[in-house]
Amino acid sequence: MTVPERLRGADLRPLWTELHRRFSAGIPVSRITLKGLDDTQRAALADLLGLDRYPPSTVTVAVARLDAAVRELADSDSRTVTEMICGPIGDRARDRKERERERDALWAWLETHPVVSGEPVLLGWAADVRRRGLVAGSVPSTRRVLEQALAVLAALPADGKPLAAFATDVLSDSHALDDGGRLSGLVLRAQAFLLDAAPPKDAQERRALWESSGVECDALSTTVLAAGLRPAGNDALARTLRMWSDAGHACAVTLQQLRDQPSPLVPDSDVWVTENPTVLALALQRFGQRCPPLVCSSGWPNSAVIRLLRALGRTGTTLHYHGDFDGEGLRIAAYVMAKTNARPWRMSASDYLAGLEDATWDRPGPGRITEAPWDCELARTMREHDAAVLEEMVVEDLLVDLGGLGQS
Known part of the structure; x- marks a missing residue:
């Protein structure tokens, strides 16, 4: 199907843009409101709808009336024409539910992971991670970081190696657990939950917590x-x-x-x-x-x-x-x-x-x-x-x- 040039005109662009936004919400749309129309846009809308006078600059339009007008010109409905002019129409409600499902699956995976289920006190840590939200707003990014943190927790306590050597053994990256990083913060908060201690507030407390986990500890006095x-x-x-x-x-x-x-x-x-x-x-x-x-x-x-x-x-x-x-x-x-x-x-x-x-x-x-x-x-x-x-x-x-x- 070809959309007539009359419908593609720039003066009707606000109409298709607002229709695209509303249709993409994923809920039924019976009417839309256009705001701030200039004279040429008001004239184009009046011409499309067969009005005997210009509509006001802010006007509410019934989708059923638009469908009737569009059908005469393009033998289609306003949704189809909107998609052909502005691109595919999404479904924000569906996408939002899918994102919620992905987040729920991530947190369920974390709570039932063997490292957490084996030590139920870590459920408190898992809840804390959830409260802090996704890394960079992304489920895949968050899961990658959590998989690394859980691998580190599974390997603790270490056997006295320096932190960089321990990080190399577990994560193949000597800097993966550098002080101040997101991953080291995740691991240390988990260790604090295990020991029923407050999260470390400074570099000295972070070193002490690593020490209690067998990292860079004294192999003679341990x-x-x-x-x-x-x-x-x-x-x-x-x-x-x-x-x-x-x-x-x-x-x-x-x-x-x-x-x-x-x-x-x-x-x-x-x-x-x-x-x-x-x-x-x-x-x-x-x-x-x-x-x-x-x-x-x-x-x-x-x-x-x-x-x-x-x-x-x-x-x-x-x-x-x-x-x-x-x-x-x-x-x-x-x-x-x-x-x-x-x-x-x-x-x-x-x-x-x-x-x-x-x-x-x-x-x-x-x-x-x-x-x-x-x-x-x-x-x-x-x-x-x-x-x-x-x-x-x-x-x-x-x-x-x-x-x-x-x-x-």
Whole structure:
């Protein structure tokens, strides 16, 4: 179909432009309003509509009347003519819904990503990311940045490498995590959520947060406490661990030793992990040289703890984790399990309730409670009772478990 030149005239351009804008809204259009028409534009509109006088400079026109006038000249309707003169008509309502669908899909992907679902406290970080909006207003750009951030979070804690070296290993770009960048900010806010800390406000606090994540840390002072580990082999680490186990003592292993020596290959099919050194100390006191293999995270695990546990897990050893029943204890447990594939050890809602029943002392408050991925009832139960059960309070149950291992 060819649009007559009479309809293509410049004096009717405001009419087609306004029609194009309204049709592109994606909703039915019954009338349009034209504003600021000059004399020649008013004359052209009067001629098109067959008016006996010029319309005012601001005039409302029914689309049905336009259709009738256009049909006489072009055997078509005003929408078709508008599209042929001004170009394809969009659908802003449809496009807006599609953008909303894409954004919703992005946030759903983030909330269900294994890094986030494995550590539910990061749902708070995901909500914070959503509140801050899209990167450059783009879903694809935002997803690319988030994929990088999640890759970094999955690789933390690091094993003491400088930040640039760590960024190279994870992202193939030594500057990807440079201070002040969008990506480093995303990662550090996530780490702050994990540690229940305020986001870092300056370069010193940002360095401290990276340090707590095992980046550029001191490989000599970063240690993990272990007892009862008797690895095979004749390397220095294996001999040292066997020597102290045979003596009935714990051994503090440095990150440097773990990095420089072969991964310990222990004959035990199970290794038991506790949050608090008191449990390890009482186990040694009770079992001495017969102490089952134990590793202590000493609160939030540093890179030496995670490196040792991962090394043990790679050899087929099953890791069993127990920690405090309080808000931070749940976050630490989720972190250790997510990073090392450890299994919960007496960490269910029923274990928590049993600990409450046995308590003969004032019970502290649990603090901020987040979900426990291994037991969907645990967080709810703890909120209902509003009390913490610390590891030291149930240590006798843990020692009974360990004693049973020694007797079997």
